[in-house]
Amino acid sequence: MTKTGFVIANLFRKKTRTTLTLLSIIVAFVLFGLLQSLNHIFDAGADFIGATRLMTQARVSFTQPLPLSMLPKIESVPGIARVAHMQWFGGVWQENTQLFVFAVDPQRQHDVYPEWVMPEAQWKAFATTRTAMVAGRQIADQYGWKVGQKIPISSQIYPQKNGSKAWAFDLVGIYDGKDADWQKQTNTVFINHDYFDEANQFGAGRTNFFALKLAKGASAEAVSHAVDAMSENSPDETKTQTEKDFNVGFIKQIGDIGMIVRWILFAVFFTLLLVVGNTMAQSVRERVPELAVLKTLGFSDGSVLGFVLAEAVALCLIGGLIGMSLATLLGAMVEKGSGGQFALNVTPWVWMTGLIAIALMSLAVGLLPALRARRLKIVDALAGR
Structure with a gap:
């Protein structure tokens, strides 16, 4: 078995738990992609390219x-x-x-x-x-x-x-x-x-x-x-803008959309860190004797740390990529449904931010369990201590 196959096999040894955790990550990154796109719309400057109508309002x-x-x-x-x-x-x-x-x-x-x-x-x-x-x-x-x-x-x-x-x-x-x-x-x-x-x-x-x-x-x-x-x-005094920018400004009248989006994302990812972190910690606790056997067979402390960290990265990466892809699809559907007036595009900038979030979350949920696996003493682990 290859190292990649070993990581994937360990990741899905508890299929129900892993599936539910993956669904949590997917939903979180769907929200992340859509809300970041929404925030980007409200923060964007005026775009006059291709405009055929303008809207003039009080400044x-x-x-x-x-x-x-x-x-x-x-x-x-x-x-x-x-x-x-x-x-x-x-x-x-x-x-x-x-x-x-x-x-x-x-x-x-x-x-x-x-x-x-x-x-x-x-x-x-x-x-x-x-x-x-x-x-x-x-x-x-x-x-x-x-x-x-x-x-x-x-x-x-x-x-x-x-x-x-x-x-x-x-x-x-x-x-x-x-x-x-x-x-x-x-x-x-x-x-x-x-x-x-x-x-x-x-x-x-x-x-x-x-x-x-x-x-x-x-x-x-x-x-x-x-x-x-x-x-x-x-x-x-007046402010003249395109219809698209005017529609965005109309929605912004309800409040500070950027702040609302940031607080929603904070709540979503704080909860997600607890869920995924608990999954990884529980997975390592269940496999303490197996990790000790790996060390007995000659795998170094660094290799064991790498295996556990790779599981966290794989879990977050699979869920994050699926979630961002679904967000891209949903954003395109919203844009089409609004006739292009509400361009909820998951842009390359949003994707880049999403990939950074995946990397940071992988480290946050995987580093502590991986360090614990690295510090395991073979005798203590096999003895159940």
């Missing part, structure tokens, strides 16, 4: 409104073909079901987002009906909404002028995506901004952000800088 936060009077100025910037605007509504369906609801200008929304497809008659009804709303196919199917219904939606943020937060809208259209990727994103409701602007208690003429459709051949980075320069040192 401080998208929750801070911007004046609608900025729209014609933004639309006059060279390289911008059309501008839409969106106001976060804070919608709630029935008692406590959160909805993604935005107040928009129907025609501008249609022009800037050709990926949303709907019969022209429904687009016209959206533009001409004061209390109109359109819903994505996914959300309409989920709640059984049909065109022609009156849909009651409450707002967590905007009461009407009479003080009521209960609004009612006429569902005049159901839009879908132009392809399979966009069809997976049809979970948003759009309401007519003119009606919202007139009826809400907090006043008119404001919006949360602008969507900028770039002209063909325009430089996204140059347009971004030009738009932000227009409001520099004014009360309404």
Whole structure:
């Protein structure tokens, strides 16, 4: 038997224990790969390569409104073909079901987002009906909404002028995506901004952000800088970024994602070290007489140490590589499912970090049992002392 075969045979002598430990390592590294990729997204800088739309919001936060009077100025910037605007509504369906609801200008929304497809008659009804709303196919199917219904939606943020937060809208259209990727994103409701602007208690003429459709051949980075320069040192300074970066920033509003990720990974790996360390320590305790026999047969202390340490490395390496591979596959599925808007890529940088984590964990769980095996005295071990 080769030395490698000897290590593998010892590793799987207790198949159930080893399998369960491997599963723990695999799950831990799946989480590690995905969470590190998530953290990398939030830490990454702006990426304007290949962008066809930009999003302009207030520099401080998208929750801070911007004046609608900025729209014609933004639309006059060279390289911008059309501008839409969106106001976060804070919608709630029935008692406590959160909805993604935005107040928009129907025609501008249609022009800037050709990926949303709907019969022209429904687009016209959206533009001409004061209390109109359109819903994505996914959300309409989920709640059984049909065109022609009156849909009651409450707002967590905007009461009407009479003080009521209960609004009612006429569902005049159901839009879908132009392809399979966009069809997976049809979970948003759009309401007519003119009606919202007139009826809400907090006043008119404001919006949360602008969507900028770039002209063909325009430089996204140059347009971004030009738009932000227009409001520099004014009360309404802006921050312009790609849709992808905007979506990431939208998620970051819930808190410090990086810190959350780090604490989750700390808890996962602390628990994993205890589990794998206990497995290795127990494995060495069970084989003390066998290790003594190896020394009797002429294997040096260093060789015995190497065998035990190799078991720890093999265990962590197999589980870690499988876990990182699964994380890569799941990340690609998330990216495809989000239409590329949420690129959860397990990059080479994440893989390199994962390999370092595998090496450190192997040493952490294998070094103490290996040193114990190295220090074994043949007589004491064979005597069971």
